Amino acid sequence: MAIAITVGMTQPCRLNLHWKNNTKHKEREAKAMQMLQFQASLESNTKANRKTSPHLLRKLCKQGRLKEALHILREMEQPADHFTYTFLLQECIKKKAFSLGKLIHTHLNEIGFVPDTVLANTLLNMYAKCGRMLDARKMFDEMPERDECSWNVIIAAYSRHGFAEEALTLFHQMQQTDLQPNQFAYSSVLSACAKLAALEQGMEIHKQVISSGCATDVFLDCALIELYAKCGRVEKAHQLFEKMLQPNVVSGNIMIAAYGQNGRMEEAGKVFQDMPKRDVITWNAMITGFMQNGCVDEAQKLFRTIPKRNVVSWTAMIAGYAQNGRSEEALKSFLQMQRTGMKPDAQTFASALTACANMAALQHGMEIHDEIVKSGFQYDVFVNNALLDMYAKCGDIEKTHNLFDKMPKRNVVTWSTMIGGYAMHGLGMEAIKLFEEMQICGTKPNHVTLLCVLMACCHAGLVEKGLQYFHTMSECYDVKPAMEHYGCMVDLFGRAGHLNTARDFIYKMPIKPDATVWGSLLGACSVHKNVGLGKLAAERLLELEPDNATAYVVLSNIYAAAGMWEDHENTRRMITDEMDKKLPGHSWIEVNKQVHSFLADDS
DNA sequence: ATCTTGTTTC
Numbered sequence: 001m002a003i004a005i006t007v008g009m010t011q012p013c014r015l016n017l018h019w020k021n022n023t024k025h026k027e028r029e030a031k032a033m034q035m036l037q038f039q040a041s042l043e044s045n046t047k048a049n050r051k052t053s054p055h056l057l058r059k060l061c062k063q064g065r066l067k068e069a070l071h072i073l074r075e076m077e078q079p080a081d082h083f084t085y086t087f088l089l090q091e092c093i094k095k096k097a098f099s100l101g102k103l104i105h106t107h108l109n110e111i112g113f114v115p116d117t118v119l120a121n122t123l124l125n126m127y128a129k130c131g132r133m134l135d136a137r138k139m140f141d142e143m144p145e146r147d148e149c150s151w152n153v154i155i156a157a158y159s160r161h162g163f164a165e166e167a168l169t170l171f172h173q174m175q176q177t178d179l180q181p182n183q184f185a186y187s188s189v190l191s192a193c194a195k196l197a198a199l200e201q202g203m204e205i206h207k208q209v210i211s212s213g214c215a216t217d218v219f220l221d222c223a224l225i226e227l228y229a230k231c232g233r234v235e236k237a238h239q240l241f242e243k244m245l246q247p248n249v250v251s252g253n254i255m256i257a258a259y260g261q262n263g264r265m266e267e268a269g270k271v272f273q274d275m276p277k278r279d280v281i282t283w284n285a286m287i288t289g290f291m292q293n294g295c296v297d298e299a300q301k302l303f304r305t306i307p308k309r310n311v312v313s314w315t316a317m318i319a320g321y322a323q324n325g326r327s328e329e330a331l332k333s334f335l336q337m338q339r340t341g342m343k344p345d346a347q348t349f350a351s352a353l354t355a356c357a358n359m360a361a362l363q364h365g366m367e368i369h370d371e372i373v374k375s376g377f378q379y380d381v382f383v384n385n386a387l388l389d390m391y392a393k394c395g396d397i398e399k400t401h402n403l404f405d406k407m408p409k410r411n412v413v414t415w416s417t418m419i420g421g422y423a424m425h426g427l428g429m430e431a432i433k434l435f436e437e438m439q440i441c442g443t444k445p446n447h448v449t450l451l452c453v454l455m456a457c458c459h460a461g462l463v464e465k466g467l468q469y470f471h472t473m474s475e476c477y478d479v480k481p482a483m484e485h486y487g488c489m490v491d492l493f494g495r496a497g498h499l500n501t502a503r504d505f506i507y508k509m510p511i512k513p514d515a516t517v518w519g520s521l522l523g524a525c526s527v528h529k530n531v532g533l534g535k536l537a538a539e540r541l542l543e544l545e546p547d548n549a550t551a552y553v554v555l556s557n558i559y560a561a562a563g564m565w566e567d568h569e570n571t572r573r574m575i576t577d578e579m580d581k582k583l584p585g586h587s588w589i590e591v592n593k594q595v596h597s598f599l600a601d602d603s
Numbered sequence: 604a605t606c607t608t609g610t611t612t613c
Contacts (some may be wrong), residue, residue, distance in 0.1 A: 347610035385611035
C-alpha cells in the first residue's frame with residue numbers, strides 16, 4: 001500500500017462507505033485522526049524540526065507502523081543517521097517484515113547512503129533471516145569492511161538454510177583474515193559439520209575451540225553435542241551433555257533425537273524423564289524416535305499425552321504412520337489434524353502424499369493436490385516430488401510427466417522419481433532419455449538415481465544397457481555399486497532368463513550378497529522354472545533369514561510347477577504357524593474413493 | 604549475531 005495521503009480528498013468519501021456500520025465507522029474515524037496527526041507530524045518534520053525525525057521514526061516502529069516510517073524516510077530532505085536506519089531494520093527483522101526491509105534497503109541505495117559496518121551487518125542479517133541467501137551474499141561480498149559479526153551472520157545463515165558446505169568454506173575463509181572466530185562462528189560451523197556428518201572436520205574445529213580459549217556458552221555446547229550425536233558418537237555426545245554446566249531444554253532435545261536415531265529409545269526415555277523442563281520439541285523428538293524405531297503404539301501414547309501439539313507433532317505422526325506401513329492411519333490423522341483447526345504445512349502435505357502413494361489412493365491424492373494449490377504450497381520442491389511420486393505410484397504416468405514439466409524447481413530427487421516412474425511403467429527408453437537430459441541440465445545423479453536407471457533397464461529388458469550403466473557408474477557418476485544395485489542386476493539377468501549369468505554375477509560380488517539378492521534369483525528361478533538353481537537360492541536365502549516364509553512358498557511353487565509333488569509337500573511343511581501369520585502381504589486399492597486393503601490371492 | 608523436532612526418490 002502506497003501511502004499517498006491528501007487528507008482532505010480521500011478521507012470523507014471513504015468514511016461514507018461505512019456510514020451505516022458503527023464499529024467500522026469508528027475505526028475509520030480513528031484511522032483518519034491518526035492520519036491527520038501523522039500528516040501534521042510529517043509537515044513539521046520536513047519543514048522546521050528535522051531533528052525529531054529519528055525520534056518519530058522510532059516511535060512509529062514501536063507502534064508497528066513500519067510503512068508510515070518508510071514514508072517519512074522517503075519524504076525527508078536529509079538522510080537519517082546510521083543508528084536510525086539500523087533500528088528500523090531491526091524492527092523489520094523482529095516483525096518479519098522482510099519486504100519492507102528490502103524497500104528500506106532500496107531507498108538507501110536510491111539516495112546513495114553508504115551504510116557503516118553495523119548497518120550493513122543488519123541488512124545482511126535481514127536477508128539471511130528470510131533465507132534470501134543470494135541477496136545476503138551480494139551484501140556480504142560488497143561490504144568494504146567486515147567484522148566478526150558479518151562473518152558470523154553469513155556462516156550461521158548458510159548453515160541454517162541447508163548450505164552447510166558453504167558455511168564451512170566461509171569459516172575457512174574467515175580464518176585467512178585477521179579476525180578470530182568467536183563462540184558464534186564456532187557454534188554455527190560446528191552445526192554445519194553436524195549436518196554434513198563431517199566428524200573429522202568437526203573434531204578438528206573442536207580442538208581449535210579448546211586451544212583458542214574461546215568463551216563457551218550453551219550454544220557452543222549444544223553444537224558440539226549435536227556434532228557427535230549426528231555423527232553416531234552418541235556416547236561422546238552424552239558425556240558432553242552430562243558435563244554441561246547449564247544444561248537446557250535444547251541440549252536434552254538433541255540427546256533424545258540422537259538416541260532415537262541410533263535405535264536407543266530406552267536411553268532417550270531416561271533423558272526425557274530426567275529433564276527438568278520440556279517443550280513441544282522434546283515431545284516431538286520422542287514421538288519421532290519411536291516412529292523411526294517402529295514403536296507406533298508408544299508414539300501414539302505420547303501423542304495423546306502431549307500437553308500442546310504443533311504442526312510438527314502432527315506431521316511426525318502422519319509421516320511415522322506412512323513409514324511404518326500404516327498409511328490408512330496416516331490419512332486419518334491428516335484429516336483429524338485439520339478438524340482440530342491445525343493448518344498443514346509443506347512437510348505435512350508431503351507426508352500425507354507419501355501415504356497416498358503407498359496405498360495407490362489416487363482420489364485422495366488428487367484432493368490433497370487441490371488443497372496444496374489452495375494453500376499455496378504448489379511451488380515447494382518437496383511437495384512436488386511427493387506429488388510426482390504419488391501420481392507415478394497410482395499409475396497415472398501422463399499426469400506425472402505433465403507435473404514434471406511444470407515444476408518450477410527440480411532437484412536430484414525430482415529426476416530420480418520421474419526416472420523411477422518410467423521404470424515402474426516399463427518405459428525403459430524414456431527413463432534413459434531423461435537420465436541423459438538430467439545430466440545435461442547439470443544435476444548430479446546419486447545412488448537412488450542409478451538404481452532407478454537400472455530398474456528401468458530391468459523392467460524394459462535392456463540387459464546390455466543396464467550392464468553398461470552398472471560398469472560405468474563408479475567411474476562416470478561417482479556412485480559405488482551397493483547391495484541394492486547388485487540386487488537389481490541379478491533381477492535384470494534373471495528376468496531376461498540369463499539365470500546362470502545371474503548366479504555367476506552373485507558369486508563375483510565383492511560384498512556378501514544379502515537376502516534380497518538371493519530372493520531376486522529365487523524369483524527368477526520361479527518365473528523360468530529352474531529347480532536346481534531355485535533350490536540353491538532358497539537355501540542361501542534361508543541361511544540368512546530362517547523365518548522367511550516367502551522363500552518356502554516360492555520354492556514349493558517351483559517344485560509344484562515341475563511336478564515334484566513330494567518336494568512340494570515337504571517344503572510346505574517347513575512353514576510354521578508363526579511364519580504363516582506373517583505371510584500374506586497387504587495391498588491397497590481404491591474403489592469409489594474408498595481405500596480397501598486386500599490380501600494376496602484375494603479377489 | 605548463534606542451537607534442538609516433522610517432508611521427497613530406494
